[in-house]
Amino acid sequence: xxxxxxxxxxxxRDELPAAxxxxxxxxxxxxxxxxxxxxxGTDKETALEALRRLTDRYNEDPRSxxxxxxxxxxxxxxxxxxxxxxLERFFRPxxxxxxxxxxxxxxxxxxxxxxxxxxxxxxxxxxxxxxIISRLLERGWIQECxxxxxxxxxxxxxxxQQFLMEFGIExxxxxxxxxLMMYSTIRDLEKSLEEAAGARxxxxxxxxxxxxxPDYPDMGHL
Amino acid sequence: xxxxxxxxxxxxRDELPAAxxxxxxxxxxxxxxxxxxxxxGTDKETALEALRRLTDRYNEDPRSxxxxxxxxxxxxxxxxxxxxxxLERFFRPxxxxxxxxxxxxxxxxxxxxxxxxxxxxxxxxxxxxxxIISRLLERGWIQECxxxxxxxxxxxxxxxQQFLMEFGIExxxxxxxxxLMMYSTIRDLEKSLEEAAGARxxxxxxxxxxxxxPDYPDMGHL
Amino acid sequence: xxxxRVPDLKIDRFExxxxxLFHLIEKNDIDIYDIPIAEITDQYMSxxxxxxxxxxxxxxxxxxxxxxxxxxxxxxxxxxxxxGVSPEEGEDPREELVIRLLQYRRCKILAQDLRGRxxxxxxxxxxxxxxxxxxxxxxxxxxxxxxxxxxxxxxxAVCARNEVRFADLSxxxxxxxxxxxxxxxxxxxxxxxxxxxxxxxxxxxxxxVAETEKEERVAGFxxxxxxxxxxxxxxxxxxxxxxxxxxxxxxxxxxxxxxxLKEPHHVRKENQT
Numbered sequence: 156x157x158x159x160x161x162x163x164x165x166x167x168r169d170e171l172p173a174a175x176x177x178x179x180x181x182x183x184x185x186x187x188x189x190x191x192x193x194x195x196g197t198d199k200e201t202a203l204e205a206l207r208r209l210t211d212r213y214n215e216d217p218r219s220x221x222x223x224x225x226x227x228x229x230x231x232x233x234x235x236x237x238x239x240x241x242l243e244r245f246f247r248p249x250x251x252x253x254x255x256x257x258x259x260x261x262x263x264x265x266x267x268x269x270x271x272x273x274x275x276x277x278x279x280x281x282x283x284x285x286x287i288i289s290r291l292l293e294r295g296w297i298q299e300c301x302x303x304x305x306x307x308x309x310x311x312x313x314x315x316q317q318f319l320m321e322f323g324i325e326x327x328x329x330x331x332x333x334x335l336m337m338y339s340t341i342r343d344l345e346k347s348l349e350e351a352a353g354a355r356x357x358x359x360x361x362x363x364x365x366x367x368x369p370d371y372p373d374m375g376h377l
Numbered sequence: 378x379x380x381x382x383x384x385x386x387x388x389x390r391d392e393l394p395a396a397x398x399x400x401x402x403x404x405x406x407x408x409x410x411x412x413x414x415x416x417x418g419t420d421k422e423t424a425l426e427a428l429r430r431l432t433d434r435y436n437e438d439p440r441s442x443x444x445x446x447x448x449x450x451x452x453x454x455x456x457x458x459x460x461x462x463x464l465e466r467f468f469r470p471x472x473x474x475x476x477x478x479x480x481x482x483x484x485x486x487x488x489x490x491x492x493x494x495x496x497x498x499x500x501x502x503x504x505x506x507x508x509i510i511s512r513l514l515e516r517g518w519i520q521e522c523x524x525x526x527x528x529x530x531x532x533x534x535x536x537x538q539q540f541l542m543e544f545g546i547e548x549x550x551x552x553x554x555x556x557l558m559m560y561s562t563i564r565d566l567e568k569s570l571e572e573a574a575g576a577r578x579x580x581x582x583x584x585x586x587x588x589x590x591p592d593y594p595d596m597g598h599l
Numbered sequence: 600x601x602x603x604r605v606p607d608l609k610i611d612r613f614e615x616x617x618x619x620l621f622h623l624i625e626k627n628d629i630d631i632y633d634i635p636i637a638e639i640t641d642q643y644m645s646x647x648x649x650x651x652x653x654x655x656x657x658x659x660x661x662x663x664x665x666x667x668x669x670x671x672x673x674x675x676x677x678x679x680x681x682x683g684v685s686p687e688e689g690e691d692p693r694e695e696l697v698i699r700l701l702q703y704r705r706c707k708i709l710a711q712d713l714r715g716r717x718x719x720x721x722x723x724x725x726x727x728x729x730x731x732x733x734x735x736x737x738x739x740x741x742x743x744x745x746x747x748x749x750x751x752x753x754x755x756a757v758c759a760r761n762e763v764r765f766a767d768l769s770x771x772x773x774x775x776x777x778x779x780x781x782x783x784x785x786x787x788x789x790x791x792x793x794x795x796x797x798x799x800x801x802x803x804x805x806x807x808v809a810e811t812e813k814e815e816r817v818a819g820f821x822x823x824x825x826x827x828x829x830x831x832x833x834x835x836x837x838x839x840x841x842x843x844x845x846x847x848x849x850x851x852x853x854x855x856x857x858x859x860l861k862e863p864h865h866v867r868k869e870n871q872t
Contacts (some may be wrong), residue, residue, distance in 0.1 A: 164462070164466060164559065166450065166463070166789055169439070171481040171542055171574060172440040172441075173440055173441055173442035173457065173459070174442055174460065174463040175442070176440075176441055176443055177442025177456040177457065177460035177463060177464060177724075178442070178463060178464065178467050180442065180443050180454075180726055181456055181467065181468070181475075181681050181724040181726060182403075182467070183729070184580075190467075194463065194466045194467050195384055195463070195629075197423035199536065200558025206480075206572035212440070217391070217395065218394040218434070219395055219398055220394075220395035220397070220398035220400070220402065221399065221402050225528055225778060232400055232402075233729075234399040234403055234729070235399065237395075238395065238396065238403075239734065239735075239736070240386075240399065241388070241400060241416065241417070242403055242731075242734055242736060243417045243736050244386060244397060245400050245403065245416050246731040246734075246736050246738050247738070247739075248738055248739060248741040249741070250741055251741055251743050251744075253744055253746070253749075254743060254744075254745075254746075254749070256752070256753055256756065258755075259750050259752070259753035260747045260753040260757050262750065262753070262755060263750055263753045263754045263757060264757060267754075276828075279757065279761070280760075281760060281761070281764055281864065294743050296743075307813070315627060316679060318745075320747035322745060322750065323747075324748045324854070326747060331754075333754060333758050335757070335758040335759075335761040336754060336758055341477065341761065344765050344768075348768050349767055351769075363564060371417060374517075375517070390688040402726065402729070403728070403729040403734070404728055404729075405725055405728035406725065406728060411701045427834075440664060443722070445682055453725060454726065455722065455723040455724060455725045455726075456722075456723050456724045458720050458722060458723055460722070460723075460724075461722030461723075462722075464722065465722070468724075471820050476714075476717075478614060478710065478714075479614045480712035481612060481711070481713050481714045482707060482710040483704050484710070484713055485709035485710040485713055486706055487714075488709075488713070489709055501699075501702050501706050502614065502615055502617065502706065503615045503616050503617040503618075503660065503664070503699070503702065504615030504616070504617075505612060505702065506661070528668050530671070542720075542722075542723070542725075543718055543720060543721045544713060544720055544721075545716050545719065545720030545723075546716070547763050553801065559670050561702060
């Protein structure tokens with residue numbers, strides 16, 4: 156690439172059709188005639204002529220499922236109207252593969268801790284759960300429900316009505332109390348372990364601040 | 378939409394090319410051969426033949442900026458390699474840091490020997506390749522694919538679909554293993570090279586011999 | 600054969616020892632199947648002497664190759680081994696090296712090919728997927744099966760994992776503290792010595808904040824606790840973070856209080872000490 160791309164670029168007449176096609180294809184959205192001229196470095200007349208040929212080539216070829224259409228001053232590449240039924244088949248949802256254990260785990264952690272942040276879920280599961288959370292959102296098992304009042308304002312998640320319906324409200328009430336599923340427990344465990352480790356290096360030691368340690372059974376009593 | 382969708386839908390032979398094209402166009406992402414057969418209600422052979430024609434039609438038409446490419450068992454519609462400069466004028470080019478020689482060497486060992494462990498990569502290159510492997514993983518060119526059934530259960534790596542896409546390779550089957558890894562003596566190596574030379578007329582086959590690719594222009598011109 | 604000096608070569612120009620070796624072979628126009636190993640080893644070594652690299656890991660890789668070369672060189676000097684590879688002769692000591700060099704050469708060629716392919720193909724773009732909505736196609740959502748059993752199993756799995764996770768962590772920390780024990784023994788001796796000399800002393804006099812590492816102070820503090828527990832000393836601190844005054848207990852008082860406390864655990868501990 157050169158430093159001043161707008162000036163040096165030129166397309167030969169032979170290169171113009173392919174260039175137009177590539178731009179319309181990659182864009183996906185309508186592209187204006189002005190923009191086409193600007194990019195290809197051609198005048199309007201030449202561009203229009205090339206676009207006309209391109210349009211004809213696609214629209215008149217029965218082997219092609221694509222057409223090029225003009226919308227006022229924009230041009231767009233899209234599927235032909237006759238392709239609707241095949242595309243309906245393409246877009247028809249297929250039965251989904253069963254959810255993975257990881258997905259159920261993430262859902263369970265959210266159910267136990269809601270409302271809960273991504274970081275909290277990760278802390279309980281011990282592994283990153285970002286992509287799974289996105290999938291659960293997409294599938295409607297969980298939803299966003301505000302943000303946590305903490306730095307970065309992380310999003311909070313909760314389970315949805317759909318989850319309740321599928322799982323059964325009674326089942327939810329019967330969910331056994333599980334300390335090790337709870338973010339608060341995990342956080343406390345992590346904290347106390349950190350403190351125990353930290354006593355070695357980052358704390359002014361006082362008699363009241365000793366870690367309890369199985370090897371020093373008496374220290375708790377001091 | 379019908380109630381029993383799998384059965385009633387049929388496409389005539391004449392309708393197939395346009396249908397394929399529409400599906401690949403609308404999808405954007407690669408579509409598997411199985412899915413194509415399922416949607417179009419055709420057998421594999423017919424679908425493959427139609428895909429071959431479609432591929433040829435696009436790839437051989439100099440007026441077209443689009444190509445259809447096979448990536449293992451998937452098919453994708455994308456812009457032709459030569460359209461790079463016009464598309465960079467249209468989209469802001471993503472500037473990516475250039476990859477080092479070491480990166481391409483590591484990728485070569487993985488691509489030509491997959492699935493492969495870190496240790497195997499290092500044995501060919503004679504240097505530690507940890508950080509380079511991470512970079513390749515990050516770049517999406519390789520991925521983990523299980524572990525080797527050996528002490529320590531080392532992770533195996535393979536190339537990704539994105540690798541095929543960005544390197545213009547249809548299938549890893551096109552990439553013969555780096556044979557040299559299989560020989561323990563030069564005599565074995567020479568014998569096998571001689572045999573290979575004999576099988577393929579009388580041309581001298583050398584270690585430098587590369588898979589030939591008709592689409593891929595001579596490196597000297599790049 | 601050109602001179603043995605290999606000037607103007609920087610180690611970071613080479614991807615590794617094989618790359619360097621390969622460079623020397625190409626530069627000297629050597630037949631890879633018949634490497635004059637003595638010459639190459641000398642050139643390789645003179646390069647190693649000239650190189651400066653702060654990275655020990657990189658350097659060690661080059662040194663391993665140097666050792667290999669010297670090993671091959673010494674083998675070549677043994678009687679009965681001639682150069683050249685023909686089936687009648689015994690194994691050529693250079694064979695493995697040649698295989699590795701050929702392997703590496705192929706790797707380099709393929710890498711070069713991949714680089715070219717990437718430069719050529721990487722600019723290809725796919726189109727963003729067309730949304731069904733823009734085609735006026737409505738997509739019915741397919742319900743996802745929910746398995747309460749899987750859900751309950753997942754709960755158990757998370758709990759079980761967390762149990763292991765925290766048991767692991769706490770055992771690691773216990774281990775760290777155990778390791779300290781060795782120095783705690785030393786510190787106990789030091790504290791006891793000071794108290795024998797002076798009778799009473801402030802904790803911070805033995806372990807001044809300015810002159811001791813935190814770890815040492817913690818170990819010292821642990822030592823004080825051990826001595827307290829074995830009832831050899833007493834410690835007074837008015838409130839947390841305040842100074843701690845240590846004083847030695849007299850033999851008689853110690854015995855009395857021990858009898859008074861009658862804690863078998865303490866007795867056992869003391870006997871160990």
